[in-house]
Amino acid sequence: MTADREAIGRVFRVESGRSVAALIAMFGDIDLAEDAVQDAFAIAVRRWPAEGMPPNPGGWITVTARNRAIDKVRRDARGNELLRDTTMEPTGADTVPDDRLRLIFTCCHPALAPQSQVELTLRLLCGLSTADVARAFLTNEPAMAKRLVRTKHKIKAANIPYRIPDDTELPDRLRAVQAAIYLTYSTGYCEPHRSPDLSGEAIDLGRMLRLLMPDEPEVAGLLALMLLTQARRRSRTDSTGELVLLRDQDRRLWDRALIREGHSLVRWCLRRNEPGHYQLEAAIAAVHAEAPAFEDTDWQQILALYDQLMTVAPTPVVALNRAVAVGEVHGAARGLHEIDQINLPSYYPFHAARAEFLHRQGHFEDAVRAFRTAAWLAPDGAERRYLQRRLHSC
Structure with a gap:
């Protein structure tokens, strides 16, 4: 398989988070993992155009990065001690999702500020460069680099564990993870000039979380909400970039495949009968998506869903949206x-x-x-x- 820089870039965006997570699991060092994966991709840029892309590009990157990390550790004064504690066999495909889940929960530990959680998630799991993350938060690259360094140092200083939380901790920690993913999505959707790929990155994270936690209704609800919102994205602005309200959007531009997937997730949530914030918002988005025209919208059903949402998440913003439905x-x-x-x-x-x-x-x-x-x-x-x-x- 041929490999130009564009193809290698696509591999980086898809595989870098997996590789970083796998190396953090092996070595317990975020900086070491990031540097080793960057080195592996630098080697790929030199080799793959001439030799061709390997059959399993992600596995090649992870193994190459692991070997680079081992070389660096051996040169370090603590190398022998760390290597004794390191699993030397390549990470198997079945363990990679667990590694990524641990990394999500590490990035979104409550000891970190909410914005720091999102920044680190974008950097480590989405494969965004420091410059990309900086653009997402309207700051310059050097300032973002310092913020990311401070966040990683705080993880190390606070001895934040690289693990999936215990069952007793999971509800609170899961909320932070979901909030970080949804904030990432909203930033990319509402302000695409920051980074046009942010909403897609958030959906990828939502799919990952759904894959790793398939029995959590709120995880399914979050993914459904993003998919149903994303389905309308092409119609949200006109050809000149001006905003088009929902009532005036050309519904022929809506992505029916995303709508079908979102509806399927909403129906799954309804069968579970454990309503939560994201599930109810997804259900509201699903009602909008069902209407062939704005005039056909079932506002009675939307108002009933907002009434239920007010009992689950009685925030002023939810109250405002409910008031619009009342009108x-x-x-x-x-x-x-x-x-x-x-x-x-x-x-x-x-x-x-x-x-x-x-x-x-x-x-x-x-x-x-x-x-x-x-x-x-x-x-x-x-x-x-x-x-x-x-x-x-x-």
């Missing part, structure tokens, strides 16, 4: 009344939703003020431009 079912006045019970003064969708309901009722001056506030609070980009257009149209 669609019972009219703008009722929706506005629900919104005005919520305290989200710095959240631009709050003001945008108020503006829309005010406009529907003919309260144009109040709608203008609300649209102006929403546009001022919105991040620079398609959302702000849309709100400015709505402001001028009023």
Whole structure:
């Protein structure tokens, strides 16, 4: 099989997380694992174009990286001691998923700040370069490199274990893992200028977590939510990059294969009857995906799901989304009344939703003020431009 730099790059994105996880399992050293995998890919860049890509590229990278790591350890003063504690046989395919799961839980340990959890997850498991992670968080590469170093040092200093948590720890730790994955997805979906691949990377992590924890309904719910949201991505902006709201999207552009997969996961969750935050949000996304047109949306069902979600995750943002559903079912006045019970003064969708309901009722001056506030609070980009257009149209 021929191997140009583009093909090797694809292998890196797919296999680097597996190889890094396998080497951390062997040596217990994140920096050593990262450096060894980078060395292995540097060797691949030199050899594969002439020799061809091996039948199992990921296995080749892992074995080569392991050998490079052994060489480095032998040169270290602690080399002999560390090598005695190291499993020298290549990691088998059946153990790699466990290694990756351990690494996810290590990256998302509660001792680390939420942003640090996401940054390290992107770097180690998604194979993003430090420059890519820096772009994702709107900072420069040297600053991100320092942050990643500090995070890895904190893992070492705090003696954070490289293992799957005990059953008693798992619920809290799993929530952190899911939050990191979903934040990664949302960043890539809502702000693709940061990194166009982030949402795809998050879905890959969601698939991995689903593969490794197949009996967890919330893991299935998270993956379903991302898939059903991703299915609408092509229709979210027009050819000029301007925002298109759900009611105006061309549903012929929606990815039906992702919708079918998402629906299948939602049905699996419903059979388990253990509703959770991600499962209910996925169910709401599934109802939207079922409607052939916006006017056909089953808002009664969506409102019922939001009522249930409020009992599971009673946050102001969920309350706002429920209020929008109330307005669609019972009219703008009722929706506005629900919104005005919520305290989200710095959240631009709050003001945008108020503006829309005010406009529907003919309260144009109040709608203008609300649209102006929403546009001022919105991040620079398609959302702000849309709100400015709505402001001028009023």
